Amino acid sequence: MAEAAPKQRSPAAPRPVRCIVKLGGAAITNKGELESIDEESLRSACAQLRQAMSDGTAPEKVRGMDWSRRPGDPADPVVDAEGFAGMAGLGLDSNFVVVHGAGSFGHFQASRSGVHKGGLHSTLVKAGFVATRISVTSLNQEIVRALAREGIPSVGMSPFACGWSTQRRNVLHGDAVLDESLDCTILSGDVIIRHLAQLLTPKYVVFLTDVHGVYDRPPTDPNAVLLKEIEVDDNGGWSIVKPALEGNRKGVEISVAAHDTTGGMETKILEAAVIARLGVDVYITKVDTEHSLRALKGDVNTSSDDWLGTVIRAAK
Amino acid sequence: MAEAAPKQRSPAAPRPVRCIVKLGGAAITNKGELESIDEESLRSACAQLRQAMSDGTAPEKVRGMDWSRRPGDPADPVVDAEGFAGMAGLGLDSNFVVVHGAGSFGHFQASRSGVHKGGLHSTLVKAGFVATRISVTSLNQEIVRALAREGIPSVGMSPFACGWSTQRRNVLHGDAVLDESLDCTILSGDVIIRHLAQLLTPKYVVFLTDVHGVYDRPPTDPNAVLLKEIEVDDNGGWSIVKPALEGNRKGVEISVAAHDTTGGMETKILEAAVIARLGVDVYITKVDTEHSLRALKGDVNTSSDDWLGTVIRAAK
Incomplete structure (x- = not known):
């Protein structure tokens, strides 16, 4: 919901979206444990969002x-209520869209039933569709509540229910949805992000995840190198600008977690590349760090070395 | 979600809706206690819905x-999952729409902030809008889960998120919504029912509540008489067909609970009268009784005396 100055602008008048934020499933849930929220990471992400939204008068x-x-x-x-009634305004530029992943919510139900492969005539797929939506909407409810507890006016929107591609300024999530050819499938938060970015052209997009960014190999590898800047050309090809790597290490080795029915880092990079080609900078960084706060504020300078994360942008 | 026979009909092909059911806030929540579900009434309503949906093969x-x-x-x-995979079908005609009230959810948040009066430029109204939606969507989530636990394939739809008047075959609820003239307001489940009935023309509509039906005076009055049959004429006027009342008792004295921001029995009767004029019979009856089961099955015979409830129908 937009924060509008009283008597100067109608709350119904759309304003440009400043930022689309993806709260990665790995960042805000405990992936190893069924339907378990990482409360501290979620609380930190919401508090940093509030800081990033503040116009100085909050x-x-x-x-x-x-x-x-x-x-x-x-x-x-x-x-x-009295405190709210006495406020001239919230002092927040809350014109952000938050999209979140599922993490340890939904995946179990979806993979057990095969919802992503379609076929609603099957009783198992039908039951799994219902079970998946219950799980992911439970997480959505908790994220909306966490944002609201930080004083950020937020409303939850399920892609299934709302025809997601036409919606804005809200909290969306990966979901089980109907599909014209498959009957039903799983729509990932990363795909939602890409479509919303095309529709809304935000100033920047932030992916909050559980690692510092994109590495040249699985980040558990001690020799893994954080890729700080990736440029995407008009053909969708990408090149690593920073750091300067040796010739045979230019490729990005991608790790996809087996439990992730919607693809892991590979989907994220592909979707980020599409966004970057729109001229919108994409920041991928670790939740609950000084780096995530700077990313949410749009205050990332790749020429200095003190910011940890990956910037994906269009080649000049 | 519709139950479709495999390979005989596409799940996407709409079928006529059999019944729209209103789970009244008073029927499924404990009205005196903030955000408290009447678990036994809710469980009974869901079990009776399953019985009413069964095609005999469930x-x-x-x-x-x-x-x-x-x-x-x-x-x-x-x-x-193995059990589901081995089933040829659910054996349920689940082409019902369930709409529910808010009861002890949402009203506190709405009335504390005045959301129903509009004015989103006020920080209090904005906060109340967010708080109201969190409360009513929490209830919706619990109702969807209760239906799913009874093996009824159900998906939740928030009026705010989905452009509710165009949706079908789902679980909807009273909600805080945007409004063209007021900025925002409260949309009641009873108003949703009326619009859905106009759009979908179900065979019948059932209101489940915490009393046996509409009385000629507040049902707490020991002399209150249950009105068993009300006819609505083309001009929207109504007359009591059963029982035969003395001349000076033809009017219906209406009690509106003070805590109900969307109107109580008065709204219900007015909305029911609009539905009845479409030629759709409306049954108002008490949750968790043999009478509610018969109403959900559409098996109501007003010429016999053993059914307790109010039928509202168009004058012949």
């Missing part, structure tokens, strides 16, 4: 917008 | 479609 005291009970918490939520 | 053993963890339950969900 009050330090956060007034939360999640006025619902928490599971297992018998206490009623704190609602500071 | 297996007695229910295979659940909620494969997610329950809050506070450390055990992994039971997934009978």
